[in-house]
Amino acid sequence: xxxxxxxxxRVTRSGFRPTWSPDAGEIAFVSKSVELDPxxxxxLSSLWIVNVASGQQRQVGHVDxxxxxxxxxxxxxxxxxxxxxxxxxxxxxxxxxxxxxxxxVTTDGALNSNPVxxxxxxxxxxxxxRGGPVNLWRVAIDERxxxxxxQAEPVTTPAPFVAHVTxxxxxxxxAYTSVLxxxxxxxxxxxxxxxxxxxxxxxxxxxxxxxxxxxxxxxGQWVVFYSGVQPEGDLYVIKTDGTRLRQLxxxxxxxxxxxRWSANGQWIAFTSIRGQDQHLWKIRxxxxxxxxxxxxxxxxxPVxxxxxSRIAVTMGAGLGHPSNNTYIIDSNRLGQTPEIV
Numbered sequence: 001x002x003x004x005x006x007x008x009x010r011v012t013r014s015g016f017r018p019t020w021s022p023d024a025g026e027i028a029f030v031s032k033s034v035e036l037d038p039x040x041x042x043x044l045s046s047l048w049i050v051n052v053a054s055g056q057q058r059q060v061g062h063v064d065x066x067x068x069x070x071x072x073x074x075x076x077x078x079x080x081x082x083x084x085x086x087x088x089x090x091x092x093x094x095x096x097x098x099x100x101x102x103x104x105v106t107t108d109g110a111l112n113s114n115p116v117x118x119x120x121x122x123x124x125x126x127x128x129x130r131g132g133p134v135n136l137w138r139v140a141i142d143e144r145x146x147x148x149x150x151q152a153e154p155v156t157t158p159a160p161f162v163a164h165v166t167x168x169x170x171x172x173x174x175a176y177t178s179v180l181x182x183x184x185x186x187x188x189x190x191x192x193x194x195x196x197x198x199x200x201x202x203x204x205x206x207x208x209x210x211x212x213x214x215x216x217x218x219x220g221q222w223v224v225f226y227s228g229v230q231p232e233g234d235l236y237v238i239k240t241d242g243t244r245l246r247q248l249x250x251x252x253x254x255x256x257x258x259x260r261w262s263a264n265g266q267w268i269a270f271t272s273i274r275g276q277d278q279h280l281w282k283i284r285x286x287x288x289x290x291x292x293x294x295x296x297x298x299x300x301x302p303v304x305x306x307x308x309s310r311i312a313v314t315m316g317a318g319l320g321h322p323s324n325n326t327y328i329i330d331s332n333r334l335g336q337t338p339e340i341v
Contacts, residue, residue: 012050012057017067022074026051030079034066047079047095061099071117075144078105078115078124092126094146103146105139109273111255114163117143119171125155127162134161136176160208182208185225187240204242216240217261222285224248224259224268235259235270237285248287256281258301262308267331269293269302269311280313280329295335304331 001008015029032045047065050057065079076094092105092115106112110130117124121143128137136157140149159178166175184206189199204223205211214225224237233255235248248268249256259270267282280294280302299313311329325340 011052011055015048015050019068019070019077021049021070022072024052028060028068028070028077030065030068032066047077047099049097059099060097061095061102063093063095063102065093067114069115069117071143072119072121073143075121076146078117080113080115092124094124094141096146101146105141105146105148106152109254112137114165116165116167118167119169125165125167125174126152127165128152134163135159136162136165136174180208181210183210183212185211185214185223185238187223204238204240205245206242211236213258215260217285218263218265224261224285226257226259226270233257235268235283246287248283248285249290260302260304261285262304262331263306264308267308269304269331271299271302271313280311282331291334293329293331293334293336295337299327299329 011027012029015031016033018027018029020027026049028047028049030045030047044064045066047060047063047068048057049060060077063079064081068077068079070077071094074097076096078092078094081091081093090111090113091107092112093102094105095102105115105124106126106128108130110128111134112126112128112130114127115124116126122140123138124141125136125138127134130137136155137152138155139152141147142149157176157178159176161179161181162176163179164177167173168175185204186201187204188197188201190196191198209227211225211227214223216223221240222237223240224235226235227233234250235256236245237248238245255273257271257273259268261268266284268285269280269282271278272281278298278300279292280299281290281292283290293311294313298315301314303312305311309331311331313327313329314324315327327340330336
């Protein structure tokens, strides 16, 4: 439509994140919608180009793409990709207009997303959690080839979580959304006979962090959980009365998720994203004796057997993929290839 709202015309019947070609003749878009957490988008998202005049569409390569951005001289399209591995990582890639020669911009295993070109095409800005809080970064780049020219550098903003970045036409200003999110853990008194609550929810944690995926210890004295993607994605335990908060893990450039207590309370199983893969690990509740159990990639949703000798996990092509299967892992053997159920 026109900039004052006149002449509305449908170009496609589906699609998200439209980005104009410099000559205004085409629009690139993606098939999946994301908000703040593209790593949790279920299923692959393809990249498309539509001709504005004719409505003819074509797919650009065979890539998993969200949050795309067309370069200012039309040579390449930048996008966020999970590399076909579901929720295991987020990286920035570019691809040329015909859909050939995809080139990685980031390969560090951090959560990188929302690429935006500088108006002169010499830099690519993007959002990343590599430095702790999710903030703005940029890297010098060759717009024609997609090859980077040096290391990424921070463009730090005062926001605790940056999203939806856009750059002014003259390159002098950057607009972005400052996202303020918090999520805390509560416990609810429950009558086991009736299955109904017997009181009001009680806060176990407080503050501005994103606490996620709690699991109580078998004796009911502790709760384990992780800190989401802000700022580092580590495991924590706390007494159910809200005291004695303690961090269990602290390895850099990893995201620990889905912690689960063993039935005897001696171990906590969890998944950890390191580089391109998500493996199954276990650790003692005091943070000692960290051990990697699986060698195969993309282990998710661990469940202990009642006797603690085995752990069931979901494995396959990523979160929500129809080819996923359940596998069994020996909880006492390190670095193993799981057996399918």
